[in-house]
Amino acid sequence: MNIILLGPPGAGKGTQAQRLVERHGMRQLSTGDMLRAAVKAGTPVGLQAKAVMERGELVSDDIVSALIGEELDGMGAGVGAIFDGYPRTEAQAASLDGILAARGRSLDHVIELAVDEDALVERITGRYTCATCGKGYHDKFEQPKLPGVCDKCNGTEFKRRPDDNEETVRTRMAEYRAKTAPILPGYEARGIVARVNGMAEMDHVTAAIERIVAK
Numbered sequence: 169m170n171i172i173l174l175g176p177p178g179a180g181k182g183t184q185a186q187r188l189v190e191r192h193g194m195r196q197l198s199t200g201d202m203l204r205a206a207v208k209a210g211t212p213v214g215l216q217a218k219a220v221m222e223r224g225e226l227v228s229d230d231i232v233s234a235l236i237g238e239e240l241d242g243m244g245a246g247v248g249a250i251f252d253g254y255p256r257t258e259a260q261a262a263s264l265d266g267i268l269a270a271r272g273r274s275l276d277h278v279i280e281l282a283v284d285e286d287a288l289v290e291r292i293t294g295r296y297t298c299a300t301c302g303k304g305y306h307d308k309f310e311q312p313k314l315p316g317v318c319d320k321c322n323g324t325e326f327k328r329r330p331d332d333n334e335e336t337v338r339t340r341m342a343e344y345r346a347k348t349a350p351i352l353p354g355y356e357a358r359g360i361v362a363r364v365n366g367m368a369e370m371d372h373v374t375a376a377i378e379r380i381v382a383k
């Protein structure tokens with residue numbers, strides 16, 4: 169099964185993708201994570217992407233589509249893909265069709281996380297991750313069971329993203345409205361879009377997604 173999780177920054181794409189991985193053994197393909205790894209490693213792609221990401225703008229279509237193709241090539245044919253943060257433009261959506269067809273895959277579901285943008289700034293500016301295993305947390309909505317200790321790996325170091333400040337978040341939202349939201353009608357015409365209330369509690373969002381993937 170191949171799924172796109174679509175929604176503005178902070179809608180919960182990464183959170184729900186991690187849960188699908190745990191439940192179904194699928195693979196999360198997050199272009200944001202891939203780009204952050206490239207920035208950290210100082211690769212040519214990372215050097216190009218760093219300033220663009222810090223401004224909250226979109227990295228070039230060719231770069232992200234190449235990253236997705238490489239990731240898919242490294243996966244077993246039977247492993248399902250969750251596209252998290254990709255595609256984000258009409259050009260990327262067209263590329264994804266070609267990338268999947270060339271590998272004998274096709275899209276099963278586009279799951280749109282519908283959210284209230286005003287609440288997203290609080291979500292994003294409050295989030296952090298375990299520096300060791302990457303598990304996500306939030307100051308208010310998802311704290312470690314034992315304060316300061318990761319539930320998953322017992323790590324004690326946590327980090328926040330440099331683009332998770334209010335000004336950059338506003339730019340990321342504007343980019344979503346202008347360039348990403350317009351890809352939805354194309355998928356709607358193919359009858360593969362399902363809409364989920366992303367403002368519900370995390371477990372309720374997960375349950376709604378489970379009902380969609382069980383179809």
Ligand code: AP5
Pocket residue numbers: 175176177178179180181182183184199200201203220221222224225226227228229232252253254255256260291292294295296304305306309310340366367368369370373
């Ligand atoms: P990327 O990393 O993809 O960021 P994003 O799309 O802005 O999405 P986020 O990771 O911010 O949010 P999310 O929806 O995953 O929310 P999360 O689950 O963490 O991209 C970063 C940058 O990379 C872009 O700006 C761009 O520059 C570049 N880039 C990436 N892909 C690109 C592409 N394809 N093309 C071009 N450029 C690209 O949830 C947020 C918080 O809310 C968490 O703390 C979570 O615990 C909490 N939360 C989640 N769900 C709920 C809930 N139901 N209730 C309460 N709290 C919740």
